[in-house]
Amino acid sequence: MIDNSSSKGCPEPGAGARVAVLLPLPLAGPYDYRAPAGERLAPGLVVRVPLGRREVIGVVWEAPANADAPAVGDAALRPVLAVLETPPVPEPLRRLVDWVAAYTVQPPGAVLRLVLSVPDALMPPRSARGWSRAARDGGAPPARLNEGRARVLAALDEAAAHGQPALVTADLAARAGVTAAVITAMGKAGLIAARGMDGDPAPGPGPDPAHPGPVLSPAQAGVAAELRARVGAGFSVCVLHGVTGSGKTEVYFEAVAETLRQGRQAVILLPEIALATQWPERFQARFGARPLTWHSQVPDGQRRRGWRGVAQGRVPVVVGARSALFLPFPALGLIIVDEEHDASYKQDDGVPYHARDMAVVRARLEGVPVILASATPALETLENARRGRYHLLRLPARHGGAVLPAVTLVDLRAHPPQRWQAGGEDAPFQTGWIAPPLVSAIRDTLAAGEQVLLYLNRRGYAPLTLCRHCGHRLACPNCSAWLVEHRASGRLCCHHCGHQRPIPTTCPACGAEDSLVACGPGVERLAEEVAHRFPKARALMATSDTLGGPKEAAEMIRRVGAGEVDVLIGTQIMAKGHHFPGLTLVGVIDGDLGLAGGDPRAAERTHQLLHQVAGRAGRAGRPGRVLIQTADPGHPVMEALASGDDAVFLETEAAEREAHGLPPFGRLVALIVSGEDPGATQATARALARCAPEGAGVRVLGPAPAPLSLLRGRHRVRLLLKAPRAVRVQPLVGSWLDQVPVPRGVKVQVDVDPVSF
Numbered sequence: 001m002i003d004n005s006s007s008k009g010c011p012e013p014g015a016g017a018r019v020a021v022l023l024p025l026p027l028a029g030p031y032d033y034r035a036p037a038g039e040r041l042a043p044g045l046v047v048r049v050p051l052g053r054r055e056v057i058g059v060v061w062e063a064p065a066n067a068d069a070p071a072v073g074d075a076a077l078r079p080v081l082a083v084l085e086t087p088p089v090p091e092p093l094r095r096l097v098d099w100v101a102a103y104t105v106q107p108p109g110a111v112l113r114l115v116l117s118v119p120d121a122l123m124p125p126r127s128a129r130g131w132s133r134a135a136r137d138g139g140a141p142p143a144r145l146n147e148g149r150a151r152v153l154a155a156l157d158e159a160a161a162h163g164q165p166a167l168v169t170a171d172l173a174a175r176a177g178v179t180a181a182v183i184t185a186m187g188k189a190g191l192i193a194a195r196g197m198d199g200d201p202a203p204g205p206g207p208d209p210a211h212p213g214p215v216l217s218p219a220q221a222g223v224a225a226e227l228r229a230r231v232g233a234g235f236s237v238c239v240l241h242g243v244t245g246s247g248k249t250e251v252y253f254e255a256v257a258e259t260l261r262q263g264r265q266a267v268i269l270l271p272e273i274a275l276a277t278q279w280p281e282r283f284q285a286r287f288g289a290r291p292l293t294w295h296s297q298v299p300d301g302q303r304r305r306g307w308r309g310v311a312q313g314r315v316p317v318v319v320g321a322r323s324a325l326f327l328p329f330p331a332l333g334l335i336i337v338d339e340e341h342d343a344s345y346k347q348d349d350g351v352p353y354h355a356r357d358m359a360v361v362r363a364r365l366e367g368v369p370v371i372l373a374s375a376t377p378a379l380e381t382l383e384n385a386r387r388g389r390y391h392l393l394r395l396p397a398r399h400g401g402a403v404l405p406a407v408t409l410v411d412l413r414a415h416p417p418q419r420w421q422a423g424g425e426d427a428p429f430q431t432g433w434i435a436p437p438l439v440s441a442i443r444d445t446l447a448a449g450e451q452v453l454l455y456l457n458r459r460g461y462a463p464l465t466l467c468r469h470c471g472h473r474l475a476c477p478n479c480s481a482w483l484v485e486h487r488a489s490g491r492l493c494c495h496h497c498g499h500q501r502p503i504p505t506t507c508p509a510c511g512a513e514d515s516l517v518a519c520g521p522g523v524e525r526l527a528e529e530v531a532h533r534f535p536k537a538r539a540l541m542a543t544s545d546t547l548g549g550p551k552e553a554a555e556m557i558r559r560v561g562a563g564e565v566d567v568l569i570g571t572q573i574m575a576k577g578h579h580f581p582g583l584t585l586v587g588v589i590d591g592d593l594g595l596a597g598g599d600p601r602a603a604e605r606t607h608q609l610l611h612q613v614a615g616r617a618g619r620a621g622r623p624g625r626v627l628i629q630t631a632d633p634g635h636p637v638m639e640a641l642a643s644g645d646d647a648v649f650l651e652t653e654a655a656e657r658e659a660h661g662l663p664p665f666g667r668l669v670a671l672i673v674s675g676e677d678p679g680a681t682q683a684t685a686r687a688l689a690r691c692a693p694e695g696a697g698v699r700v701l702g703p704a705p706a707p708l709s710l711l712r713g714r715h716r717v718r719l720l721l722k723a724p725r726a727v728r729v730q731p732l733v734g735s736w737l738d739q740v741p742v743p744r745g746v747k748v749q750v751d752v753d754p755v756s757f
């Protein structure tokens with residue numbers, strides 16, 4: 001991609017053109033460097049440049065206006081040290097970086113870091129590797145080659161004539177003027193051969209769209225046809241709204257199949273914890289091969305190979321967490337965001353972006369379709385569908401005649417859980433958390449030889465420990481949060497910063513002995529009660545503590561599937577994606593848990609989560625039921641869950657948001673001011689408040705304590721900018737920040753479209 005053919009004259013020897021390089025660092029913009037003499041560096045090339053005393057890897061960004069003017073005598077301009085032999089960062093992805101940076105009001109280099117997430121991957125490979133002509137015994141040329149393919153062979157011949165036995169995909173594609181998909185297809189057809197795959201796996205048999213999949217029901221087939229028709233037909237957004245168990249996955253697999261048939265790449269985003277489910281096996285069942293998995297736990301070597309494989313167009317399908325959205329696909333054909341409502345798509349540190357929204361942006365920049373799938377789409381998504389921007393497709397029934405589980409509310413005021421004793425008559429009474437109606441439902445289910453899931457979204461033994469004597473509560477020294485008792489490990493832990501301490505035997509405040517009591521339930525405590533009430537049942541706890549990695553998750557799935565478990569006790573990690581045919585009862589221990597607090601999104605989120613959990617029941621032939629324990633059965637969320645009709649709930653929610661100018665009807669930007677020194681933090685927040693933008697319906701609320709007002713030792717204060725939808729908030733925020741000097745040690749983090757507000 002080094003272009004010497006420019007007719008605009010050659011720079012003098014020793015001088016090179018000025019070139020803008022974006023570095024993956026939080027700097028204001030690209031830095032200028034001097035290209036090697038006589039070379040013009042195309043945007044997208046990955047280069048190594050000096051920065052201070054360091055050498056860093058960056059990407060040639062835009063061609064500056066005076067690219068042809070030699071940088072003679074510009075002593076300040078430092079040289080590009082090397083052009084790396086790695087596929088260039090494709091143009092739509094470079095535009096996505098700029099777009100995300102502008103939208104989130106973050107430096108573009110900080111966003112580039114999401115792309116260059118594998119610095120090691122970008123180092124030049126140790127030995128040349130790539131494609132060469134396939135050896136043919138007969139020597140007869142393939143009967144018919146289209147123009148593009150012929151150019152590929154010509155490019156290989158030319159390279160071979162110049163002593164280059166092989167070319168990497170991107171290089172070959174660029175020389176021949178074809179897409180990477182053409183190269184891949186030729187590889188598959190045996191016209192060219194991969195060689196010298198040093199460090200990279202030889203492409204094995206990839207996912208095969210012709211591999212037989214399940215026979216779709218007429219309703220599924222109708223939706224699948226709509227999705228297929230959009231592949232290859234430019235940008236569009238489809239919302240795939242189907243009840244749990246309706247076969248959304250099988251249906252969107254058909255769109256993936258079409259993408260593969262067209263020789264393009266597909267990326268499927270899943271919430272990180274859903275990646276540990278049976279999803280990859282289901283993909284394999286449909287396509288006969290596994291997709292590449294991409295998330296934060298993937299080991300370095302695998303990441304490096306994965307990144308390169310994607311960039312070279314050798315990896316046709318990636319399933320991953322939100323970061324997969326920033327992979328350098330040269331031939332992207334389809335994006336799918338599964339469980340699109342999931343809050344984990346919002347990254348809250350670093351660059352705070354929402355992967356679902358940025359997936360729509362990337363699809364637009366790439367000119368490809370995006371599918372947003374969910375049983376409970378976000379209000380934002382439904383509103384976009386209502387306005388006709390997104391195309392709504394529905395799957396209203398479970399597949400194969402399975403019925404949706406019947407949901408019953410258990411009013412905790414009418415049916416308080418009974419206390420129990422661990423030992424003989426003299427043993428102390430323990431607080432119970434399972435109400436009598438749920439106890440008998442569990443008994444019946446176990447008697448029928450079926451499985452139970454008890455859902456409680458709280459890790460550990462108890463969320464709060466207090467002194468019976470003086471009322472002291474054990475809090476984290478670094479955060480405004482209580483310490484959570486983990487009895488299994490004998491420690492008190494902060495779930496925000498990881499602070500830990502042994503469980504004390506005396507109260508740290510008053511010194512009283514044996515006065516500390518555990519308050520409220522966690523899954524460990526629930527497991528204790530299950531062991532007491534159902535001593536014969538084989539119980540298994542499934543939380544992020546017990547399912548540390550994919551291996552443990554796979555083992556859990558195997559044991560439940562094999563019927564080795566009777567009662568599963570799980571947190572949110574169990575809510576999503578799992579499909580256990582023998583599971584017929586779901587008991588929600590504390591339905592009101594997510595509703596507390598002042599977050600206006602709490603109701604929507606609780607509804608989504610409990611709906612998801614409920615969907616784990618009765619997914620095969622046997623009907624399922626769900627019991628939700630609540631102290632507030634009249635709450636709109638509880639009523640919606642019990643009736644199975646969320647229309648009223650969603651309408652009320654939407655009306656309330658609209659009345660208050662909240663998203664999706666208005667725009668919000670949060671400024672979180674944080675620092676170790678509370679005085680400096682407050683002063684900065686007040687200074688920001690004093691010069692807050694105003695007018696055109698724009699208002700700034702605060703400063704007020706942020707939801708976690710102390711986090712990892714930093715005090716946090718929040719300002720909230722509210723604006724009507726029509727207002728472009730980014731320029732307002734930009735000039736707002738410019739007016740206020742931020743002292744050392746204080747940080748102002750901008751969060752456009754905060755998830756909680």
Ligand code: ADP
Pocket residue numbers: 214215216217220242243244245246247248249250251399579
């Ligand atoms: P959702 O994602 O909507 O919850 P899934 O795609 O997980 O639904 O489908 C639920 C279950 O039904 C899965 O086990 C899936 O394999 C099965 N299923 C869905 N559609 C079909 C079909 N047409 N033929 C056979 N099995 C199907």
Ligand code: ZN
Pocket residue numbers: 476477478479481494495496497498499712
């Ligand atoms: Zn803490």
